[in-house]
Amino acid sequence: MIAARIVVVGTGYVGLTTGACLAGLGHQVTCVDVDEAKVARLAAGRVDILEPDLAGLVTRGLSTRRLRFVVGAGEAVRDADAVFLCVPTPMGSGGAADLRAVEAATAEIREVLPPGSALVTKSTVPVGTSARIARALCRPDVAVVSNPEFLREGTAVADFLGPERIVVGSDDEAAARRVAALYEDVPAPVVVMDAASAELVKYAANCFLAVKLSYVNSIAELCERVGADVFKVTEGMGYDRRIGGAYLTPGPGWGGSCLPKDTGAMLRFAESAGFDFGLLAAAAEENLRQRDRIVAKVAGAVGGTLAGSRIGVLGLAFKAGTNDLRDSPALGVASVLGAHGAEVTAYDPAIGGPLPGMSVVDDAYRAAKGADAIVVLTEWAEFRRLDWPFVAELMAGESVVDARNLLDPAAVLDAGLCWQGLGRPRPRVHAPA
Structure with a gap:
């Protein structure tokens, strides 16, 4: 597997697990968040989330220098091969998903995403969000890919490294397959759509x-x-x-x-x-x-x-x-x-x-x-x-x-x-x- 340069935006359950596990697979991962105190704790190896094996993965990622934590995504994404959006999409008005965090992250990195990179939504987002992000980016040289997470709290690390399936979707099939290749060492069927x-x-x-x-x-x-x-x-x-x-x-x-x-x-x-x-x-x-x-x-x-x-x-x-x-x-x-x-x-x-x-x-x-x-x-x-x-x-x-x-x-x-x-x-x- 060829190691990729990956940025993960958001360090909640999904983001932290995604970043730590991708670093464990050999990729070079930068996790970013807007919470300076949280970033400082994670950079020191302190994990507040109660999740088996996650703290150990973070510690190993830091020690091998495959994992780092920074504040703000702007500078971090400049040389990224793929940027994973792992930001909250809570229930909003009338039950609809609140996509403000997705929109804010997209706006922050829009101008600095390198040509040929992929912007990957890991957060759970409604149908049509990839198309909505593509319009907001207005960057035909950046692919938008959906890679939904299927992590259960309490078994998130095991679910990431030993999933029942990996789903990757994009209207650019070549980009979808590039993102799927990041999971090459994960033993699971990959479904591209x-x-x-x-x-x-x-x-x-x-x-x-x-x-x-x-x-x-x-x-x-x-x-x-x-x-x-x-x-x-x-x-x-x-x-x-x-x-x-x-x-x-x-x-x-x-x-x-x-x-x-x-x-x-x-x-x-x-x-x-x-x-x-x-x-x-x-x-x-x-x-x-x-x-x-x-x-x-x-x-x-x-x-x-x-x-x-x-x-x-x-x-x-x-x-x-x-x-x-x-x-x-x-x-x-x-x-x-x-x-x-x-x-x-x-x-x-x-x-x-x-x-x-x-x-x-x-x-x-x-x-x-x-x-x-x-x-x-x-x-x-x-x-x-x-x-x-x-x-x-x-x-x-x-x-x-x-x-x-x-x-x-x-x-x-x-x-x-x-x-x-x-x-x-x-x-x-x-x-x-």
Whole structure:
């Protein structure tokens, strides 16, 4: 593989992972950001993101001088072979993707991009963004390429270096293949296509996963009503290769930095194309209902009303293995509990306080102390290993609502507590202590 000179604009989850991994593949990488303090921390090898193996990659990149961090993209891109835009595209007005950061970065580097280079969008952007960037650049000597990311928080490095596929799209096929060549040492199928199709792939994939998660949450609710066990139902479904077992675990709803904003953006640009995407809209509505179902379960566990109750919350991050609270369903449920008058005390191993509407403590047992009920909202493995007899002594009540189906019901019951999960038969009596 021939080493390329690469500039990565943005050092968030996607940008930092992209830069560190490309440097690890042997490229010469410069990561740029507008935050001077953040750049200084990264240049010193300090990584604030909780992501396995990322800090080590950054340290190795710095030590081999294949990776560096600077403020501002203007000077950095002057000799670049490829510039990756990894800037935020959050949900904007009406659900549409906010492309102001993409536009600002494009404007900053427009005049200094070298002829023959490629401007690559790694950020998730709506269909038509590559064409929009090309018009803004007005540089026929610079190719615009879409190379969407498929990174999961908590496994981002593994996903980058061992992906299921690499998607590269451009209306300039030769440029697309040059960008694809940057991944020559990554063992994965490479799919080269036009820019619009590449941009839609990411949305289509994420929205499919959102629909699948909403579907399994609905199945869990149905299981509760008819006396079936969602574990057994999804096991039977998962053996079907057309379905697969991934994303068939019920929970408090889907969230994080991608699915909510991507479903919103997909609905918005589908509408602009004259298409009523009713299936996706229904999945988004179902996701909001799931949060309300969890709140109702907790209310039922404390006698029907949350006002004046004390609720211990275990987990706030949107999933285990990350400290990301963006659109976290766990945080959403905890906030609604507080809004209904509950006194919420929360613990998450990756989250420190304070947070509005709740007390955040540094120990799961402190969250349980005096609680009328406990609700598990993030699937951290350490919650399985809690001393449940001790938890029972600390609690004022006896109800445990397991919104992740994480715990061993027998361990909770043996402690003299009541357990209820999602879509699973609810034990009626305590097991012998």
